[in-house]
Amino acid sequence: MKSLKNGIGWLGWMxxxxxxxxxxTALWIVPPDGVMGDVQRLMYVHVPxxxxxxxxxxxxxxxxxxxxxxxKPRWDHVAVSAAExxxxxxxxxxxxxxxxxxxxxxxxxTWDPRLTTTAIMLAMYVGYLAVRGFAEExxxxxxxxxxxxxxxxVNVPIVYLSVVxxxxxxxxPSSPRSMAPEFMWTLLVNLLGFTVLFAYLMHRRVHLxxxxxxxxxxxxxxxxxxxxxxx
Amino acid sequence: MGFVAxxxxxxxAVLIGYGWRIMKRIRxxxxxxxGDPGTLAGEDK
Numbered sequence: 690m691k692s693l694k695n696g697i698g699w700l701g702w703m704x705x706x707x708x709x710x711x712x713x714t715a716l717w718i719v720p721p722d723g724v725m726g727d728v729q730r731l732m733y734v735h736v737p738x739x740x741x742x743x744x745x746x747x748x749x750x751x752x753x754x755x756x757x758x759x760x761k762p763r764w765d766h767v768a769v770s771a772a773e774x775x776x777x778x779x780x781x782x783x784x785x786x787x788x789x790x791x792x793x794x795x796x797x798x799t800w801d802p803r804l805t806t807t808a809i810m811l812a813m814y815v816g817y818l819a820v821r822g823f824a825e826e827x828x829x830x831x832x833x834x835x836x837x838x839x840x841x842x843v844n845v846p847i848v849y850l851s852v853v854x855x856x857x858x859x860x861x862p863s864s865p866r867s868m869a870p871e872f873m874w875t876l877l878v879n880l881l882g883f884t885v886l887f888a889y890l891m892h893r894r895v896h897l898x899x900x901x902x903x904x905x906x907x908x909x910x911x912x913x914x915x916x917x918x919x920x
Numbered sequence: 921m922g923f924v925a926x927x928x929x930x931x932x933a934v935l936i937g938y939g940w941r942i943m944k945r946i947r948x949x950x951x952x953x954x955g956d957p958g959t960l961a962g963e964d965k
Contacts, residue, residue, distance in 0.1 A: 789923070
């Protein structure tokens with residue numbers, strides 16, 4: 690198992706290296722956009738965080754279905770891990786979008802369909818995590834969460850298609866045909882780096898979930914001990 | 921460049937902070953289970 694530990698460690702270092710390389714390329718190597726100027730460099734973090742938020746919630750959906758079919762705790766561990774990481778990435782997406790919107794649209798926030806549906810998505814998955822706090826019994830908690838994980842996913846395709854379905858301030862999805870090659874390559878490096886980082890965070894967070902389940906099985910004394918140690 | 925710098929700093933700060941928090945919770949849980957926080961508890965058994 691030492692090789693597994695080394696492998697996970699390498700995954701962490703590889704993700705940091707790739708994200709660092711992506712940041713250097715985005716900030717200092719690739720030229721600024723001809724229309725928006727330097728502020729367009731936010732795209733290289735905004736797009737990866739948005740993509741990973743959606744990937745995370747797709748994983749929540751998939752794991753929730755699997756849990757309801759097979760009732761294996763492992764699927765619930767993966768689902769809650771993906772939901773928590775997805776919330777972090779969604780919050781980052783909104784914050785980065787706001788920082789990009791202020792100099793380009795002149796506002797920090799507007800009730801644009803893409804922004805509004807993304808905010809609803811964030812609220813739904815914060816709700817998913819909150820629902821888990823309402824049930825003490827692990828099996829019931831996982832079942833309730835799985836239902837929310839499936840129902841909440843309905844909004845995710847709406848977020849993606851909102852820029853196609855409605856007239857919005859937000860630009861439609863970019864593609865290799867709509868972007869200069871140097872912009873596309875920089876975006877791909879960042880997408881790869883953030884995706885590897887996501888895989889690393891997922892692995893660690895699932896492991897934490899398994900440890901917390903072991904603690905929970907041992908009883909409240911052990912959980913209290915952990916909580917005290919965290920302070 | 922101020923908005924760009926703020927965006928990248930925020931991204932790095934949030935991701936490093938979140939990663940650090942997960943590691944700390946793993947260490948605390950491993951310790952509470954009686955394991956060695958320096959190892960990947962549960963995986964190396």
